[in-house]
Amino acid sequence: MGEAPGTLAASWIVARKDLAIEFRTRTAFLSALVFALLGVTIFYFAWDATAVAAADLAPGVLWVIFTFAGLLGLQRSFGSELADRAIDGLLGAPISREAIYLGKALANLVFVSGILAVTIPAVVLFYNLPFGPGIGALAGIAALAAVGLVAVGTLFSAMAVNTRMAELLLPMLSLPFFVPIVMGAAQSSARLMAGRPIAEAWPWLRILVAFDIVFVTACTLAFPYTLDE
Amino acid sequence: MTSTPVVQAEGLVRSFGGRRVVDAVSFTLRAGDCLALFGPNGAGKTTLLRLVAGLLAPAQGTVRVNGVSIREGAAARAQVGLVSHASMLYGALTVRENVELAARLYGCAEPSVAAHAALALMGVEDRAETPARTLSRGLQQRVSIARAMVHAPRLLLCDEPYTGLDDAGSAALTEVLTERREAGAALLLVTHNLTEGLALATQAAIMRRGRFVRHEARELLDPSSYQSQYRELAAVHD
Amino acid sequence: MTSASEPLPTARPRRDPLLGVAIVAVALVYVRALAFTPIEARQGAAQKILYIHATSAFIALYVAFALMAIASILYLWLKDEKLDRVAESAAEVGLAFTTVVLLTGPLWGKTIWGAWWTWDARLTSTLFLWFLIVAYSLLRGAVEERGRRARYSAVLGILAALLVPFIHLSVYLFRTLHPMPILLKPSAPSMPSEMQVTFFSAFLAFLLLFAALLRARYRIATLRDHVASREQEHA
Numbered sequence: 001m002g003e004a005p006g007t008l009a010a011s012w013i014v015a016r017k018d019l020a021i022e023f024r025t026r027t028a029f030l031s032a033l034v035f036a037l038l039g040v041t042i043f044y045f046a047w048d049a050t051a052v053a054a055a056d057l058a059p060g061v062l063w064v065i066f067t068f069a070g071l072l073g074l075q076r077s078f079g080s081e082l083a084d085r086a087i088d089g090l091l092g093a094p095i096s097r098e099a100i101y102l103g104k105a106l107a108n109l110v111f112v113s114g115i116l117a118v119t120i121p122a123v124v125l126f127y128n129l130p131f132g133p134g135i136g137a138l139a140g141i142a143a144l145a146a147v148g149l150v151a152v153g154t155l156f157s158a159m160a161v162n163t164r165m166a167e168l169l170l171p172m173l174s175l176p177f178f179v180p181i182v183m184g185a186a187q188s189s190a191r192l193m194a195g196r197p198i199a200e201a202w203p204w205l206r207i208l209v210a211f212d213i214v215f216v217t218a219c220t221l222a223f224p225y226t227l228d229e
Numbered sequence: 230m231t232s233t234p235v236v237q238a239e240g241l242v243r244s245f246g247g248r249r250v251v252d253a254v255s256f257t258l259r260a261g262d263c264l265a266l267f268g269p270n271g272a273g274k275t276t277l278l279r280l281v282a283g284l285l286a287p288a289q290g291t292v293r294v295n296g297v298s299i300r301e302g303a304a305a306r307a308q309v310g311l312v313s314h315a316s317m318l319y320g321a322l323t324v325r326e327n328v329e330l331a332a333r334l335y336g337c338a339e340p341s342v343a344a345h346a347a348l349a350l351m352g353v354e355d356r357a358e359t360p361a362r363t364l365s366r367g368l369q370q371r372v373s374i375a376r377a378m379v380h381a382p383r384l385l386l387c388d389e390p391y392t393g394l395d396d397a398g399s400a401a402l403t404e405v406l407t408e409r410r411e412a413g414a415a416l417l418l419v420t421h422n423l424t425e426g427l428a429l430a431t432q433a434a435i436m437r438r439g440r441f442v443r444h445e446a447r448e449l450l451d452p453s454s455y456q457s458q459y460r461e462l463a464a465v466h467d
Numbered sequence: 468m469t470s471a472s473e474p475l476p477t478a479r480p481r482r483d484p485l486l487g488v489a490i491v492a493v494a495l496v497y498v499r500a501l502a503f504t505p506i507e508a509r510q511g512a513a514q515k516i517l518y519i520h521a522t523s524a525f526i527a528l529y530v531a532f533a534l535m536a537i538a539s540i541l542y543l544w545l546k547d548e549k550l551d552r553v554a555e556s557a558a559e560v561g562l563a564f565t566t567v568v569l570l571t572g573p574l575w576g577k578t579i580w581g582a583w584w585t586w587d588a589r590l591t592s593t594l595f596l597w598f599l600i601v602a603y604s605l606l607r608g609a610v611e612e613r614g615r616r617a618r619y620s621a622v623l624g625i626l627a628a629l630l631v632p633f634i635h636l637s638v639y640l641f642r643t644l645h646p647m648p649i650l651l652k653p654s655a656p657s658m659p660s661e662m663q664v665t666f667f668s669a670f671l672a673f674l675l676l677f678a679a680l681l682r683a684r685y686r687i688a689t690l691r692d693h694v695a696s697r698e699q700e701h702a
Contacts, residue, residue: 004307004336013333017319024321024360085315089376092282093334094307152626159619163609172605173623176598180633183641203640211633218629222622225543228615229286246613246699 004094007102014090014103019110021080028076029111036069036119044126058127059190063145063182066116070146071171073111074153077104078161091227101223105154105216112146134193137201141192144208145185148215152177155219158226177215184208233296234259235308235415236384240290241280243273250276251287252439258384258415258432263406265426265447266419268436269463274419275314277436278386281417282311294384307335310382312390316369317376320362324353327361328376335380347375352401367393374402378409385409385416391425403429423459427452435462486679492672496665504665520571522670523564524593526677531561532596532628534681535603539624542617548692551617554624555607556684560677562600568593591638592631599627613695 005013022029043061044054081087090100120138123129153174160170188204234257243251250273258264268274279285281292283299283306291298297305311317318327328347332340348354351371356364361372370393377385385406391399406429410416420426427433427447433455434444442462500515538554541547572590573583584590603623610616 004304005334010334013330017322017330020326021319021321080319080321083320084318085313086317086319088284088311088313088315089317089331090334091284092306092309092311093331094303094305094336095334096303155622155626159606159622160609162615163606164611165609169605169609172602176595176602176634177626177630179595180630180637183637187641207633207637207640214629214633215626218626222626225618225622229284247696248699 005099007096007099010093010095010099011102011106014095014100015106015110018077018080018104018107022076022107022111028073029114032069032072032111032115033118035072036065036115037122039065039068040119040122040126054127055129055193056190058123058129059186059193061127062120062123062189063186066112066119066142066145066185067149067175067178067182069115069119070112070149070153071174073115074108074150074157074174075167075170077108077154077157082161097224097227098220101154101158101220104158105150105219108150108154109146112150113143116142116146129193130195132193132195134189134195137192137198138189141185141189141205141208144205144212145181147212148181148208149178151212151216151219155223155226158223180207180211184211234293235262235295236281236417237293237296238281238290239292241277241287241292242289243276243280243285243287245276249439251280253290254436254439254441255290256432256434256441256444258417260383260413260415261410262431263410263416263418263429264432264434265430266417266434266436267421267423267426267459267463272436273439274436275388278311278313278388278417278419281384282306282309282386284311307380308383310377310380310385312374312377312385312387314388314392316361316373318361318369318372321360323358323360324348324364324372325357327372328379331376332379337380343379344375347379348372350378350401350405351375352397367395367398370394371398371401374405378405381412381414382409383414385414387416388419389421390418391420391422399425423452423456427455435459437462483679483683485675485682489672489675489679492668492675496669496672499668500665504661505659514575516571516575519669519673520568520575522666522673523571524568524589525670526673527561527564527568527593528596528631530674530677531557531564532600532631535561535624536628539621539628542621543625548613548617551620552685552688552692553681554620555688556681558600558603558624559684560680562597562604563680564673564677565593565597565600569597586638586642588635588638588642592635595634595638596631599630603627613692 040061043057043065047054047057078087081090091097120142124131124135129135153170156170156173156177160166160173163169184204184207188201188208191201191204192198237257239255241251241254242249252273254277256264266274266277276285280287281299283292286300291300293299294305294308299305299309319330322330325341325344325348328344329340332343332347337343345354345357348357351374353368353371353375356368356372361369364372370390374390377387387406390402394402403425406416406418410429416429418426418429430447432444432446433450434441436442443458504515506514534557535554538550538557542550542554569590572587572593576585576587576590577583603620606623607616607620610619
């Protein structure tokens with residue numbers, strides 16, 4: 001028998017497992033994707049196109065929809081672990097508790113990134129966004145926002161899944177935490193896509209980066225306390 | 230090497246809601262030992278098993294596996310295999326994927342080889358590519374057992390592993406457990422089936438309301454009278 | 468665990484003298500604020516709402532919320548149930564104070580600015596604080612098992628405390644970049660001494676009130692846990 005896997009290797013094993021399960025059924029991913037596309041479309045028709053330019057609307061719509069679609073994905077994060085107490089299999093294995101959290105967060109990150117990969121081009125298309133360097137910046141901002149969303153959402157998902165009102169509780173817990181993410185992402189992407197200098201977007205980007213660092217650390221440390229030991 | 234017991238539990242205490250579910254339990258198992266643990270429902274057997282597996286933290290007491298405390302870090306759990314009430318399987322994954330996952334988590338050098346071997350031992354290798362949720366309860370139980378053995382653990386913790394198994398499955402399980410014992414592993418077997426338990430046991434204990442009310446070596450007890458003695462002890466008159 | 472070693476709060480309803488003192492103090496401050504403190508020149512009588520509004524806001528964030536966060540950290544470290552009850556009580560009383568802030572804010576705002584709600588930095592932050600405490604209460608309501616409830620609440624409490632600076636920063640940044648209706652600045656630094664005294668007394672009185680309410684709420688929590696323990700023992 002070889003060496004028990006270290007935290008990073010174990011996280012990767014857990015992430016692969018979650019992605020394999022998700023890939024097998026695909027329903028959650030497709031639902032979240034359809035929700036995102038529908039949402040983006042509906043928002044377009046909810047505004048007076050003559051009063052507000054679509055391109056001005058786009059950042060706000062994108063990041064709000066991203067938040068709710070992300071929540072749909074996060075909901076299913078721990079469901080498979082409870083069904084037959086599969087979580088005991090992970091807890092009994094020689095891997096750290098943090099590895100379980102990081103693995104699941106990583107899988108959620110892939111999930112959310114997949115949704116963004118389709119939603120962002122859709123927004124660019126539907127809202128007539130100019131193709132410029134701003135689009136590349138959008139991808140970078142998306143990455144930062146996704147990390148923050150997934151860090152907090154995965155932790156709360158671990159808690160909510162054990163309660164009676166999981167579907168309601170997860171949004172209630174997470175949304176206040178998503179506010180700095182949405183603000184940071186929307187404000188910085190709006191400025192960058194309008195061609196403004198990066199210095200204007202920089203304060204918002206700093207908030208995003210700081211948020212990611214603080215909450216990835218805090219949630220990783222807090223995760224073991226959400227387990228029944 | 231042989232002087233270190235495989236598992237040493239001392240003074241384990243665990244409460245739920247103010248009630249002591251495990252109350253000062255101690256035992257030691259060496260290589261080749263099998264402790265058959267009997268007791269009525271609610272005696273605390275499952276909780277004890279989870280304490281030894283490192284899934285629960287004891288309020289007091291320690292569990293040492295190969296001399297290392299099970300709560301001290303992840304590595305101590307590498308030697309433990311667990312078969313519990315629930316199947317611990319991922320329904321959407323295939324049988325093979327479930328066992329291979331365990332092999333990877335426990336650091337097996339060649340996960341697919343180990344998984345195939347474990348599945349073959351329990352006679353489910355022909356179902357390797359079917360999703361776990363499509364299997365009957367009995368077959369799922371076999372997969373759970375294969376999953377627990379894939380890394381050749383030195384300590385096997387089994388919570389009523391014979392549940393749901395047909396004759397072939399039971400025979401396979403007994404064979405596997407015997408082989409593991411002979412290879413130097415220690416077993417802790419929780420069961421309601423006295424015959425099966427005593428067949429494998431080198432020690433036998435009866436647990437009631439969190440305590441071991443009887444604990445002795447197998448050769449010291451008489452199987453024919455044990456049954457009635459157990460019924461008496463297990464009758465709960467609260 | 469709540470055990471026989473912790474004295475059971477008496478079953479007879481007992482008036483807490485602290486609560487009486489606090490209520491009297493608050494009443495006295497009202498009298499002072501309304502009758503004995505000069506009316507502020509620019510804002511008029513409406514400025515007097517600030518004696519409640521500003522003090523409640525301060526207590527809600529820096530006392531109630533901070534207490535909840537600290538009790539949460541200590542609970543995860545020491546595992547003492549009493550700390551969980553302190554956090555629970557601080558959150559609930561803090562929710563009351565935060566609600567007062569959110570109700571008095573618009574009252575003042577309507578008089579001064581002509582608008583019920585502007586996204587004033589402080590008011591917005593308080594709104595988010597309110598959401599956080601509501602989420603905390605919902606989480607507690609959703610978990611039945613005591614140990615798990617305490618752990619989950621403690622985790623949320625600590626994360627919420629970490630979030631507060633980010634909310635403040637984001638809202639502040641948002642506001643400085645978005646010109647808002649010109650605000651009349653609340654009392655200039657050179658406040659007449661009578662107003663300073665009133666503010667200070669108001670702060671003390673409300674602090675007393677907070678302490679009294681906290682203690683009452685803590686007692687209720689202890690009683691409830693005792694009853695639950697007894698029920699479980701007999702089950």
